[in-house]
Amino acid sequence: MKTTKTKTTTVDPFYYDETSFFHFDESNMYDLDFATNDFFENMLFYEKVLHTIHVTYDIVSCISFFINLFHLFVLTRKELRSNLVYMVMIGVCLCDFVQSLGTIVLCTMTWGIVYSIEPCYDGTKYYHAIVDVLAETSQIFGRRCSSFLALYIAAIRALSVMFPMSNTIAGLMTPKYGFLIQAILGIVCAAWSSVFFFKTKIEKIIYCDVLQKTPSYVPYHYISGEKWEMQYIMFDGYMAISVSVLYILVAAALVGAILKAERIRRNVSGDQFTNTYKLVIVMAVSVFISEATYGGLYYFNYHIFQGYDEQ
Template sequence: MEETPDDADIYRQIYRISTDFNTFLQFFTISINIFHLFILLKLRTGAIYILMIGITLADIFSFLIDFWFVAYEREWITLEFFFFNSFCMIEELSLVTPVYRILNFIVQISRPVSIWLAMLMALIRTLSVMFPMSNWIQKMTESRSVGYMVMGTFAFWILYYTWIMVFWRVVWYPDVLDKSCLFYSQHVKQTQYIIVIHTADRQYEIRQSEWEPYVRLVPTILYPILTVVLLYQLRSIKKRRQSSKNSLNDRSGSTTKLILFMTVCFMLSEGLAGVDMIWIMHLNEGKGDEGDDELLTILGTGQYICNNLRTINATSHCFVCFFMSSQYRETVKKMFCWKKNHGTTIKVSSVVSLQSISDKVRD
């Protein structure tokens, strides 16, 4: 079935609405996450809060740079000074624009960092509930240990996406010109160093891009498994304490719903994007039927909708923390002078121990 002009208009309209909506969402998400980061820095002694700091930093960097790319695409800003005209360079080499590539690396790195730190949160919650008295678990959830986990996660994904830089070479532009080029006499006067990569070495980068859908899909499978185990443990705790601690049961029920909400948001934002990309790759590798072109257009449009879901998911982190953690709420109230002093003292405890579900307030 061939794509009609009306269908093309619909896809363009969906693209325009999705990108416009996502641009607004990105600005809102960046603002919310900066406020969220400020709150988390006051609560950085808790393991979960340290992981949330890493997630928030990754989201802020990702959406800031992505917003910057959108501004360039819509010609709100100009970036001509970043680019270099290498028209007469020999075909064996490809020009590397370092500023653009580094910014793109940051966007690529930020996404899996945010995802896998969320996975670590789910893992720590699950282990803390399953083995509340384990010394090994307690050591693993210390601030220093969690800080190493965050740095290790960042380091792994930085290496994963930037290792291609080992093939980058700095060359003198006049030395790599094709003398048969029509504009050789003009380009030979451009005396400066540039960064290039051999065309044969770019195949590694292409292969890595083919793995990207699976990089997104794997945590989408693992995260729900961890969540199901965690919810089962919380349900067991709720049954054991039902007769003596009804208030705790209510909070446990709320926490269970919030964890389930985070998992569903994660699966929608990352899982759908991964499945969509794998489907697109499968269609591109096939010989193609008459309806494949239209299906590719639909799937390509779906990527923009998935971007909206990812932005909404990043925005929700602040609100999830607010409703899940009494310590977070108390900090927000203090910031806005909403908390009245009734001679109460707050016992600070890490939210990593979900056996207690939330902080206790003692008179």
């Protein structure tokens, strides 16, 4: 993460705040550049929709925080934590926990609980800007690591059902090997998310709006929306789309292996079909929707709305 030096200029000809979609050119005239006329005509409507989605996401993250606490309490029982699948599920819970915690921190820091935030564009105390960048970094880490671990669980379950007599697969199902895989994925995801932290710049705000009183502290904000960040998020979205597609393929193989095994069992012992494959399908659909939506959002953000005010 970088801290830029104080600028010596007076008023920046580019004016922006979180409620404005307008750019000012050097003549102080509005410079509007939209990819679609629909967005400009229904700007307030889209703003309300995005605000609703943002608030809903914050609420769901808070709920997820406590749900994962309960899951961790159950999965860390002695009887469960020696099983490879449950070990990986503990890793998924920890990743989701970290992501939810990052969202909660971002939210609570804006409430003025830690200190009184004085209005000066989007400026905050320096440590507040640091905490925000750390929280977003934790979100990236938790989201990516969780999806990879979920794919890993599906893969090992598919292999164990497709090749039940394989000694190689049996070796891969040992807790020691599972811990190694989780450690490798954790290191890779930590390295990937740290790119965001170290490349994000924090800048001192040297002027406030003429109607705003100068704050008692020096305001800072981290610069978002730079080209490197858009490319970074785009690649993160590509990984999300890749995970969603691979998960569907692995789940399809697992469902096929389950149905084949149950058909053989039914012919031999006359047992009825179970609903295991239905649970696999539900999990696959939920993962696909979650990851594909995230990846698709940033795909359109970069390839279609790049440089436009919709972004």
